[in-house]
Amino acid sequence: MLKHPGVVAILAYDGLCAFEFGIAMEIFALYRPEFDFPWYQHRIVSVDPSPIQVSEGIQIVSQYGPASLCEAQTIIIPGWRNRDETPPQALLDALCEASHRGARFLSICSGVFVLAAAGLLNGKRATTHWRYTNELAARYADITVDPNVLYVDNGQIITSAGSAAGIDACLHLISRDYGAHVANVVARRLVMAPQRSGGQIQFIPSxxxxxxxxxxxxxxxxxxxxxxxxxxxxxxxxxxxxxxxxxxxxxxxxxxxxxxxxxxxxxxxxxxxxxxxxxxxxxxxxxxxxxxxxxxxxxxxxxxxxxxxxxxxxxxxxxxxxxxxxxxxxxx
CATH class of the missing domain: 1.10.10.60 (Homeodomain-like)
Structure with missing residues (x-):
């Protein structure tokens, strides 16, 4: 079990998907009185000038920018706002620096395109929402894209499929850090199965x-x-x-x-x-x-x-x- 889980940095940017952002906040930022050991510290890191304009009309204010990622042990990347838009170079540089010092990454849905743009998935296996798997594979030939799974764990990097699969990936990370019992306790509070069976193939229209x-x-x-x-x-x-x-x-x-x-x-x-x-x-x-x-x-x-x-x-x-x-x- 981790003694010092460290800072979890949750990225925020204009056009953010509120649901995926909310998943990360619910799991890593929520107060956990049921546990008597240190939980994750959380930090909202703003990619764009604050306040962030969320697509649903909600604003997010943060005092932290990409430079603060140097203190993060884990970085969560919700779905990127536009798959055709190259993320800001300052963000890509900060992610690469974080990778070099051993920080972990977890992407939800199209957040994988940010990791791909930073070159952090070259030679690795990854996944994303089934609607985007062909696009990811076509644009980044060095990535082995698995369209069938809910998430892929490469050790330092976890990529997950569509929005709700982010919950599965986050629970998996908790299981890695604290064990299956703690992950199950968190899942029960979410009213969520601790380990969903099968992959996202079951959700593809048929x-x-x-x-x-x-x-x-x-x-x-x-x-x-x-x-x-x-x-x-x-x-x-x-x-x-x-x-x-x-x-x-x-x-x-x-x-x-x-x-x-x-x-x-x-x-x-x-x-x-x-x-x-x-x-x-x-x-x-x-x-x-x-x-x-x-x-x-x-x-x-x-x-x-x-x-x-x-x-x-x-x-x-x-x-x-x-x-x-x-x-x-x-x-x-």
């Missing part, structure tokens, strides 16, 4: 399905309650009263991913929560999450989270754990 996608929801809820069991596609399809072939098609339409990938992500989310509680041995966590062997569990966790079980527990495990209140479920 022909309307013949049956409503709500028929998948009860199956997902049941699966989440039975992650300790060796769930199969056939079991899920039977519960949905569908053939496997139909269920696979409907699942992908609804979630933008496969049942196998969704189950793995759900199990990894549960594993992280249990490891953070420090109440269970790794073997017990393995059983709760439905893995048949420690070898497969360790490999899946490292591939999904990026670090080992022991490293994750050391980084995010509670030093004064309370009872997890969970009873082991047998593997089927």
């Amino acid at each position: 022909p309307v399905a013949q049956k409503p996608r709500d028929e998948i929801a009860p199956v997902l809820e049941w699966a989440l309650q039975n992650l300790g069991s060796a769930l199969s596609v056939k079991q899920l399809a039977d519960r949905a009263l569908m053939s496997e072939r139909t269920f696979l098609r409907r699942f992908r339409e609804a979630m933008g991913t496969t049942p196998k990938a969704w189950l793995l992500q759900a199990r990894m989310n549960l594993a992280r929560e249990l490891l953070e509680s420090n109440q269970l041995l790794n073997e017990e966590v393995m059983a709760y999450c439905g893995f048949a062997s420690m070898e497969s569990f360790r490999a899946a966790f490292r591939k999904s989270v990026g670090i080992s079980l022991s490293s994750y527990r050391k980084m995010f495990g509670s030093k004064t754990p309370e009872s997890a209140g969970i009873q082991a479920a047998p593997l089927l």
Whole structure:
């Protein structure tokens, strides 16, 4: 867990998208009395002369300009006002200087075009709103554009898709800094799922399905309650009263991913929560999450989270754990 999360600089400029700006303010600037550790400090950094004229008629006043980015540990870039407009050189220079000293970046929607203009995404994978992915790829050949995901984490730089995907990216950053439990607490206050499944492909316009996608929801809820069991596609399809072939098609339409990938992500989310509680041995966590062997569990966790079980527990495990209140479920 971070001891000193530092300054989060949230960029503001004329023509700003109030919703995306509001996402960053809600998550990083809101007072958090539920936590007894230091939260992020926030700073609104004005790209244009203050007051900023927001497109919805709101004005934003800030005493900080691009030069103040030298003090930021994390820089949030909401959607850029005009993708055809090159951002001010003073801003691009400040972003490059911040990158050289190790600052982190998180862009929401078309904010990725600012990072691209600064050259910070060359040779990297990135995403943006599905309406702009082709344009981003055509204009910046050195960037590998992924049109299907909600966000891409390159370590120092996180890029996210359309506006609401900025919430997913910000929660992911909190999870990196403070662990999954803290991110889940923030998500609950937002009345938001802590980890949405699938990518933005599920939001791209497509022909309307013949049956409503709500028929998948009860199956997902049941699966989440039975992650300790060796769930199969056939079991899920039977519960949905569908053939496997139909269920696979409907699942992908609804979630933008496969049942196998969704189950793995759900199990990894549960594993992280249990490891953070420090109440269970790794073997017990393995059983709760439905893995048949420690070898497969360790490999899946490292591939999904990026670090080992022991490293994750050391980084995010509670030093004064309370009872997890969970009873082991047998593997089927």
